[in-house]
């Protein structure tokens with residue numbers, strides 16, 4: 001038999017992506033919560049002389065999908081190929097349901113008993129030989145932390161068998177699973193570990209809520225601490241000591257006043273380059289993403305990675321469930337929100353774990369309006385922060401307030417009710433330094449690859465905009481709104497236009513306009529809410545459909561108009 | 573004595589006897605291993621009709637209040 005395509009199928013959070021990464025060497029997101037993978041990822045593996053395509057799919061409990069992520073998984077299985085059914089060996093019974101479903105299909109199956117290392121601490125003994133006999137397909141134990149069993153899994157791929165077993169009812173399946181478990185699994189007594197005691201404490205409300213507040217507070221504190229110090233002690237000095245002299249030489253070479261100088265170096269402020277204000281591609285264009293934003297992206301994803309791998313996010317979701325219900329969501333919608341704080345694009349994708357359309361719509365709209373991404377946060381902290389921490393607090397406070405109000409309203413006016421949370425809470429796992437660093441690196445390089453070009457483009461665009469006087473046209477149309485409703489100067493239109501492309505560059509542009517503190521606060525708040533950046537917009541169209549996205553856009557415009565006006569009236 | 577899941581005390585152990593609800597919900601719960609006959613332990617319950625966390629087998633699952641109301645459990649009291 002020739003193997004052409006291999007699918008990794010299994011319940012959520014059993015280590016499919018971890019096995020995928022072991023088999024292909026490709027980098028994918030691996031985190032300790034169900035619903036990490038929401039889209040399929042392709043990779044390649046050498047099998048003998050052949051190149052085989054491997055596909056990592058979202059986790060699913062059954063072949064009857066209940067949300068978009070599961071739907072992706074089920075469709076992939078229908079398309080066929082060899083299936084490696086990955087099972088969490090510490091939850092054999094539950095996992096076997098999907099296995100039996102898979103065995104009924106006409107596709108070759110091989111079973112990987114993953115998390116094999118964990119069975120030892122948990123006092124679980126599984127007789128692999130017997131399990132193999134019972135199922136009728138090969139079973140291999142694997143551990144992704146050490147790579148144990150992966151070789152054997154690869155070697156035994158050709159033994160995978162398509163049983164096309166008789167289709168049984170659910171009841172019969174569970175009976176059969178009961179018999180299999182009886183036969184192959186033995187449990188021994190063991191003591192609770194420290195991590196398990198922490199698991200209990202962090203999910204019980206009386207201890208869990210204070211812990212959650214503590215964790216969130218510490219997380220923000222650490223993100224800020226690392227971000228600020230990286231900027232202050234490393235990136236800013238690097239730019240001023242090493243890059244500035246080079247740029248000054250280049251400036252002389254290009255001669256101030258020429259078009260090229262304008263694009264590359266930008267304006268000289270009192271005869272000098274100012275990295276925040278010059279707005280040339282090689283000055284502000286590089287300084288902004290690397291010295292102002294990257295440090296915060298680094299510290300945010302470092303902390304997020306640790307929390308993800310520990311398995312804290314689902315617990316936070318449970319604690320937030322009550323509040324989220326008032327917004328028309330359930331607790332698990334906090335996952336897209338948290339990911340959205342890093343970048344709205346993965347946040348928008350993560351709404352796929354939500355079951356219903358209404359819920360997805362609310363979550364996506366709320367995120368696009370009220371959850372600024374880390375690049376934008378860094379810029380707001382950097383620019384509004386110069387006027388005082390209080391004003392940064394006003395911007396974020398307003399956004400949070402909007403999140404709540406908008407959720408309450410949408411929940412009231414949209415037909416339907418929010419579905420209830422139903423989610424598996426994974427055990428705490430000690431985050432592994434190498435895994436955390438790998439993931440951090442993936443995200444950082446993702447930022448440099450995908451965001452940096454857009455930032456440069458944005459800065460370039462700013463210059464073109466002014467050079468071609470396109471801006472005058474927009475100024476003419478929108479100045480009534482800008483000046484009368486929001487109290488902003490006409491020139492702020494440039495920032496709003498660039499904001500479609502990159503919000504961070506747009507906030508940077510506000511810094512050029514000599515705004516009053518009040519105007520700066522209003523401007524950065526409006527930039528956050530009026531529209532998602534283009535990258536998020538494209539993903540949202542795909543996820544919500546054109547019609548819902550139009551609705552969402554309308555909501556955003558209304559919110560931007562009213563919030564801007566409100567702030568203008570009430571701030572002094 | 574038979575009660576629903578929300579009435580179990582944290583730490584209490586019981587066995588699921590019945591789940592009321594639509595086919596879809598029952599199937600979904602089942603596929604996660606929540607089905608009649610299973611031993612179940614309550615871990616925690618949140619205020620204001622909040623989510624209920626239980627332990628089944630080796631796994632912890634959080635179930636919304638309304639769903640938990642429809643899961644009937646036999647406990648010794």
Ligand SMILES: Nc1nc2c(ncn2[C@@H]2O[C@H](COP(=O)(O)OP(=O)(O)OP(=O)(O)O)[C@@H](O)[C@H]2O)c(=O)[nH]1
Nearest residue numbers: 013014015016017018031035036037059115143144
């Ligand atoms: N101890 C142990 N942990 C593992 C093993 N394999 C994976 N993990 C951890 O289990 C968690 C889930 O791994 P993923 O690969 O993201 O799981 P997944 O099946 O792709 O999850 P979804 O994409 O959410 O369906 C991560 O924290 C991994 O580090 C293993 O063999 N042993």
Ligand SMILES: [Mg+2]
Nearest residue numbers: 016017036037
């Ligand atoms: Mg995955």
